[in-house]
Amino acid sequence: MGERFETKTVHIGHQPLRQVKSKSTPIYQTSVFAFEGLEDVEQYYAGEGEYLYTRNGNPNQAELSDAIAALEGASAGVSAASGMGAIMAGLLAVLKPGDHVLASHEIYGGTYALLHKELSRFQIELECMDLNEKQTLADHVRPTTRLFFMETITNPLLTVADMPYWIKQAKEHGLTVMIDNTFATPYLLQPISLGADLVVHSATKYIGGHSDVTSGVLVGSEELIARAREIVVSYGASLSPFEAWLTSRGLKTLALRMDRQCDNASEVAGYLAQHPAVRKVHYPTPEATRFFARQKQGAMVSFTLEDESKIYEFYRALQWIKFAPSLAGVETSVSHPVTTSHRAFTEEQRQASGITMGLVRLSVGIESAADIIDELGRALEK
Ligand SMILES: Cc1ncc(COP(=O)(O)O)c(C=O)c1O
Incomplete structure (x- = not known):
């Protein structure tokens, strides 16, 4: 190592990879790897x-x-x-x-x-x-x-x-x-x-x-x-x-999360299917997923409001379920395809595809299914 302060600050303490038995994989936060020769x-x-x-x-x-x-x-x-x-x-x-x-x-x-x-x-x-x-x-x-x-x-x-x-x-x-x-x-x-x-x-x-x-x-x-x-x-x-x-x-927790999220989604889909404020629930059937390796229908549930004009009130009424245009996190979230992912659709395409203003896409998380249902129920009542 060089003798002077400026050189030392750059090189001092550098620890090239050592044979330490870390339990978790270290982060190799390096843009480049050094060669001996x-x-x-x-x-x-x-x-x-x-x-x-x-x-x-x-x-x-x-x-x-x-x-x-x-x-x-x-x-x-x-x-x-x-x-x-x-x-x-x-x-x-x-x-x-x-x-x-x-x-x-x-x-x-x-x-x-x-x-x-x-x-x-x-x-x-x-x-x-x-x-x-x-x-x-x-x-x-x-x-x-x-x-x-x-x-x-x-x-x-x-x-x-x-x-x-x-x-x-x-x-x-x-x-x-x-x-x-x-x-x-x-x-x-x-x-x-x-x-x-x-x-x-x-x-x-x-x-x-x-x-x-x-x-x-x-x-x-x-x-x-x-x-x-x-x-x-x-x-x-x-x-x-x-x-x-x-x-x-x-x-590492994919299996645990998927089990919980899929089971929650199944409960939530059942609840939404009988709710008078919901016109249609989109959720895969066991028949459609019969070739899956595991008999679960995924953790996403989409649904269309009976009165599509109430969509703004529905999103406003949600208290802890966040509106976020992505999916699959441990926290339940909702997205609104018409104003996010399918913005470019014309009214004609929306009607033809069923991706209309009243469609809500729900990504079901790992929380208690009862709490998710309570939260959705509250918003649907409004
Ligand atoms: C089914 C599917 N494939 C691919 C992508 C793109 O992935 P990323 O946003 O990580 O680029 C998305 C993003 O939402 C998706 O839903």
């Missing part, structure tokens, strides 16, 4: 050293993506700075200019925008289909069709299309199947077991679970993930070590 750099590029620069890879990112890959039954995974980063990496790992994508017409708005507005600039064409109708994929597949994309439980109407039916057909046509499993999580379903090639998560939601992190994970075969990882690195969509660490910490 030039030989080590050569080793890294020969595939023998693990880490060079955090945008390219970091132990916290790997902890998260390895865990999700294992839980989803995939051979590899890559984490990304958001669910959208992971979706982008998955799409670009497969698609090239001139390709055609078949997707459900009920996909997350951000995914639609990525495909429709951004990837269309690279001559990638999107076609959306109604997966709730049992049509045959053959009527839509073209010689250029490369990828089939759907979500397990859709947002905000929480429909569950027959995933085994669609995956089987997509595979028969040689398409790569990519599933957004954000709403179900690997606790309820592992789409790889149904034949999916890529599974993506907005880990911002149930995997993180505490509304304090933005992150994404993509899992699949070694080959597809190797390509997706190159895309994450080149497009600068890498997950920060701290965000990766927070997400991994959240993941």
Whole structure:
């Protein structure tokens, strides 16, 4: 170490990685990794050293993506700075200019925008289909069709299309199947077991679970993930070590949270279904989720008010359930699709889709179901 104050302040006390037996994974909050010598750099590029620069890879990112890959039954995974980063990496790992994508017409708005507005600039064409109708994929597949994309439980109407039916057909046509499993999580379903090639998560939601992190994970075969990882690195969509660490910490309680949140959601859906101020409850049926690995219907419940003009009063009357346009945290929250995620819809599209002014999307948390019901009941009385 240098002798002088200025040099000492920079170098003193530095502790390169030591063999300490910490119980929890340390946060590798470093943008770069140090090498002993030039030989080590050569080793890294020969595939023998693990880490060079955090945008390219970091132990916290790997902890998260390895865990999700294992839980989803995939051979590899890559984490990304958001669910959208992971979706982008998955799409670009497969698609090239001139390709055609078949997707459900009920996909997350951000995914639609990525495909429709951004990837269309690279001559990638999107076609959306109604997966709730049992049509045959053959009527839509073209010689250029490369990828089939759907979500397990859709947002905000929480429909569950027959995933085994669609995956089987997509595979028969040689398409790569990519599933957004954000709403179900690997606790309820592992789409790889149904034949999916890529599974993506907005880990911002149930995997993180505490509304304090933005992150994404993509899992699949070694080959597809190797390509997706190159895309994450080149497009600068890498997950920060701290965000990766927070997400991994959240993941540890995924099973506990999902059990509680799904059970609460089931009680809340039952309560809302018999309430005179509620016209319709959107909540998956056991029949729709029969192919899930676990017989639970997810933890989201949407509902439409009988008198849609009372929607402003309803949101104002909520005392502790927060209005927040995201989902899946341990705290129950509500969102309003028409003024948030589906703002761009015309009145005609709203009526056709059922995403109308009176639709409330409820993300059920881990609190007492009785308290959630009391709070909703109070607001509905008003
Ligand atoms: C189903 C689904 N997929 C992907 C995303 C995008 O995830 P993120 O916000 O982490 O980029 C979201 C965000 O709400 C989502 O609901």
